[in-house]
Amino acid sequence: MRWKSKIIWDITTFKKFLVILLGTAISGWTINALIIPHQFMSGGVSGVSLLVYYLAGFPPVGLSILLLNVPIFILGWREVSLRFVVFSLVGMVGLSGFVFLFTGATFPIQDDMLAAIMAGVFLGVGGGLAFRAGGSQGGVDIISIFLNRRFSIRYGHTLFSIxxxxxxxxxxxxxxxxxxxxMIMMFVSSSVLDRIQAGxxxxxxxxxxxxxxRTISxxxxxxxxxxxxxxxxxxxxxxxxxxxxxTVTTMLELGRLKELVWTKDPSAFIIVNDTVEVFGKGFRLQKSEDFSRKARKVVEKAEIP
Structure with missing residues (x-):
């Protein structure tokens, strides 16, 4: 089942598309200028594409990213909201295109450690821009959402496992x-992205x-x-x-939530707070259930005379 999500085709939407494309341009340049020359990897579909390229020498990384994402987006079209699929599609096509466009790009760094740090910075900026605009740069986010909705597997667990x-x-x-x-590059990238996106x-x-x-709810x-x-x-x-x-939401969905609210009530008042941990369906279901079972056992033991 695909969850309905209306897309408002106005100037704001196209501005978000431009921000996503800017983020993918930075990431595409980084892949060519820093990651490939130093044989680093990347996360998600881009990482799989790079691995195939390093081992076989073909297909080109940009084409591989595109091909690997096709079945994922077919899955997403059926299971994830139309809006997120469209915004992510813009990011995926943009990333593939910019990887092609920046083929052969270089950056004057020879030291691997410095290259890893700089690659992490640029990837964090690129990914952060895409996420702030409500999109992503590949299909792993769609897989994460699918597994979360079908099996209550947390987004972070899926990304971490891949x-x-x-x-x-x-x-x-x-x-x-x-x-x-x-690993160093991924750590730096995650830290920079957190700074941009606030996590x-x-x-x-x-x-x-x-x-x-009532309408907003x-x-x-x-x-x-x-x-x-x-x-x-x-x-x-x-x-x-x-x-x-x-309500409680993820940072990835916060931009979509704001847009939904202001579409239905431009004068709505929204207060957003950081949340350390959330236990329950859609977030940490398993740990919540484990805690409940342990609590019941404690109560049962206390009731035994």
Whole structure:
């Protein structure tokens, strides 16, 4: 089932497309100028494409990224919101195109450590721009969303597992040195992306004060597939009853949530807070269930005379 998500084709949407393309341009240049010359890897589909290129010498990395993403986007078309698929498609096609365009690009760094750090910085900037605009640069995010909705597997677990697989294979078939440099690059990239995006995988608790609370809550339920709680409040000045929406989302979805809210109520008041941990369906279901089972056992033991 594909979750419906309306795309508003206005100047704001096209500006977001441009930001995504800017991010993919930076990433595409980085792959050619820093990653390939030093035989580093990358995360996700790009990493698999680079691994194939290093081992076989073909197909070109840009073409490989495109081909590997096709089945993923077919899956995403059926399982993920149309809006996210379209925005991610822009990022994927942009990344493939810019990898082709910047073929042969160079950067005057010979030292592998410096190259790994700089590659991480540029990849973090490129990925951060894409995520801020509500898109991504490949299909791994779609796989993560699919597995999360079908099997309650956390986004971070999927991304981590894929990247660990790439690093292990790199260490085995290329060299341990390349794998270690890639780890440094990924760490720097993740840190920079967090700075830009304030942690796209971080959970955010959001309170929304709006006269269209019911309409907005339905949009969150059906478009973002996130749970909502309606709190009963009262306007401090007017004294009138006021519904307040409370929900928890990921940083990746926060931009989409803001757009959804302001589309339905441009005057809505939105409060966003950092959340250290979230346990429950859609986030850390397994740990929450494990904790519940342990709690029940403690209670049962306490009740035994």
């Amino acid at each position: 990247n660990i697989f790439i690093l292990v294979v790199t260490g085995l078939v290329i060299s341990i040195d390349r794998a270690l440099y890639t 796209f995988n971080q959970r955010k608790s959001v309170m929304i004060i709006s006269n269209a609370a 339905q949009g969150i339920l059906h478009d973002l597939h996130r749970g909502v709680t309606i709190l009963k409040g009262e306007g401090g000045y007017t004294g009138q009853p006021q519904d307040v929406i409370y």
